[in-house]
Structure formats: C-alpha cells, structure tokens
Amino acid sequence: MTILIVEDEAIVGMDLAARLDAEGYDVLEVADNGKDALALFKANEVDLVLLDIQLKGSWDGIVTAQHLKQIKLVPFIYLSGQTDDETLERAKETSPSAYLTKPISNVALRISIDLAIHNFAKAKDETSNVKALNIVTKEPNATRESILQIDNFIFIKQSYQFNKVKLSEILYLESDNNYVHIITSSKKYTLRLTLNGVLERINFDKLVRTHRSFAINIDQIESFNDHEIIMGKHTIPLGRNYKDDFMRYFDFL
Template sequence: MEEKIKVLLVEDEAIVAMDLAAGLERDGYEVTGIADNAETALELFKEYETDIVLMDVNIIGKKDGIDTATELLKHRSVPLIYLTAFTDTKTLERAKATHPAAFLAKPYTITNVRIAIELAISNFAVRTEQASGKLVPIDNKPPASPAELTEKETILQMNDYIFVKHNYIFVKLKLDDILYAEADNNYVQLVTAEKKLLLRLSLNQLIEKINYKPLVRIHRSYAVNINMIQSFSDQEVNLSQKQLPIGRSYKDEFLNQFRFR
C-alpha cells in the first residue's frame, strides 16, 4: 500500500507552522504533528512514525532546535532540515554537528521546502544491513544534486520501504505490498493491489536497486513477489486475479526459491 511521507514539524510560530503544514499536505505529505518545544517534539517523535523532521532553531523552552534534534536522533536516524532566521557562524557550526540534510533561512517558500525534502530523502536514503545493523547509502552513491533529481527517475529505499518519484513528490511504498513488476521498453511498471507506478528504469535495474529478495525474475518482462503467489504451474504463476508467464530460461531460478521435500 502506498503511504504518504510523514513529516514532523517543530516550529514556535503558530501561524508559520500551520501555513507550512497546510502547504505540505497540499503537496501530498502527511504532517504527523506540530511542536513548539523540545518535550512535545520528543513525545511526537516517539509516538508517531516519522520519515523526516523540519526543525526551527529558535523554539520555546530551555532547549533550542539543535539540542532537540540531537535528542531525537539518539532514538533513530531520520533526515533533518533546519528552518531558521539564525544564520550566524556559531549557530551553523552547532547545527552541522547534527548532520542536517538542509539548512533553510527564513523567510522560505513552500517550493524551497519541497525541494529540500526531496533532496533530504534522496541523500539520507538508507537500508539496514541485517548482519551488522549498519545504515548505509543505497548503491554507495554520492548525494544527489537537484539536477539529477529532476532529470531522471528516482527510487530510494529506507529499511522496509521504498520512496518512488510520482507526480513531482516522493511517495512511500512498503516492499511487502509489491505484487509484481512489468517491463515496458525503457520503463518498468511497479504494481500493488491499489496502485501502478511507472518508473524510468529497466527491470534489472529495479531488482538491483531495491535489493528485495522475494522479488524474483520469472520472465524477461516480469518479476514477481513470491510471497504474493497463490499458485503456480510449469507455465505460469497465479496472483490475485492475475496470471503471469514463466519464461523457460527463468524457470530454474524461480523453482530454486522453494524448498521441495
């Protein structure tokens, strides 16, 4: 099932916060909460799933936004964007210690925030290595530039989810919800029970990029999530209301996914 990217907004100016939240929701993001102090921010961060944090430096209370970000990141690693009117050297040096994805000076526009979120998700896209639990960038590639993000299709992975560029924003998709992928010339169609997403890459590139073992190639034009298979024969696999052919050269690879007694 496709999910919206979840944003936690920490901002002490109520009007600014509400306006930004409304703009983000119009763009297809989900604002999971708005906080104006460190304590509330930490509570919301613990209670709700969060994909990205927008953090004002100057907030209510003894702890400022940088101190608050430090506390949040101790619990789990997520992309962080600072929104602030403070751009002095001391503030910037403190902020850099938390490794933010972006630092936006006020006044900002929703367009600038949207671009910053897109870059933040791209540059912080990570996957968890089961053996070590270490977070690493996908494909070990350097951070994406704005030009790279606009010139080609982008698919990113964070743990058990992928983020797919769709209608100018990233949408969140759980890997387990994928039914199958279908090659279409230089494109591939990623299919779930509720959605079809067209990506500008090959089927081989898709399989390599997301590194999701249940997604298995069964034909030159198809890869299927074996966890979604209802039944299969020598010639085809049956999903819910969908049959896909098994190519002769892919049959052995497909059968090797199962343990026969």
C-alpha cells in the first residue's frame, strides 16, 4: 500500500513515515502543504492519505481533502490536535475514514488504516459494483484474514495489514487442504480458505481452474501439453476433468 502523508511539522511527518515503513507500508512522501500534496497525488498512485488539518499555505487539511476528492476517491484519515466542534463539523462534511487526535499511537494508526481500506472497498461495492470481498463465517477461522478488491487490485490481509496485489501479476492459486497459496511473480500469500472460496470472491475472469487444487492466470501461460502447463519455473497440472473448460479460452484458427 502506498500512503501519502500531509503534515506541516517535519519531525511529526518523519516519525509517521518511519512508523509506517516499519509496519510494511510504502510511504510516497511527506508534503507540508495542500498544493504540494495535490501535485504528488496527481502524479502518483496513492492508496491512502494521512492528512493533518493544520497545514502550511492557504489550504488547510479539509480544503486539501476537497481538492483531492475531485481527482480520485481514496480513503483518507485526518490527523489533528484540534477537537473543537467547528473543526469536527467541517471535517465530517468531507466524509473521512477516521479522525485521529495527536499524539497518535501505533495501535490506533494501524486499526484506522485497516478500517479505512475495508470500509472504502465496501462503499465502492455499494455505489459502483466494485467487489468488496470479506471472508464469510462458513470459512475456517474467518475472522483472521480477508480479501478486498478495488478495480484491478486485491488487498490481502496478513499479519494485521493489507498487502496490495495487482490481479494481472497473479500466476496461480494452489489449494493445500484448508489453505490457499496465491503465487505472484515475486511473492507468495497464504490464506486460510478453500480454493472455491477464493475464486468466488475474486472478480477476475483470467483465473481458470485447471485441476482440483490449482487455478491459473491464463495470460501467464508460456506453454502447455495434454497434462501440464508451464509458467516460468512453475509446472501446473492440467486435470482431465478440467481440460475442456481450459481449451474454451483459446480460438482455433
């Protein structure tokens, strides 16, 4: 996840960046005013914004949030030492994901980011048919992990944080009893789910079942024969019961 920090106090901004980095997040930059923040937001892929209300320049954090929302909707969290009614009312009009008062603990920061991503994905599902995917209670140990989908990305929750994965970079899914391994070109993620459970929750038509224990990203195939599929250094079985469905993805010339 890429996070933009907008904070006018340099020491506070550097401290936040260091804490987020230690949690495994990617901090884009720390901006100290709204106009610089807007420029960074336009030029980069940002997943979440931490936004101080008191900023340098003519825009405060609330005005900055209004400008950011005109470019692209992402979750944002206000940071402030101000708790007066007027500030809170202005802030509420911009529908922030959270409002944290300084000083900010690591636990509060982590929970707020977690909830911000979760609620944002859920809201997008309700308004624009983008899937927000939460593990249902019938899955084993359902409360520990979840998958969220926003456009062409999924966020896989592991070790109390969401990890962003581009759908096109998934190579294959592998079932291991009650677990599923999601393999990308560079990483492996493991969820306590069934393979059917994951396939039902990911809206990506390039994922094709090739075996009772495997589903592949058909765009990542390098070669195949009657029994197996080659994807770089990976060899995936092609089961007899799945071969006909697999071949339907190809045009015969």
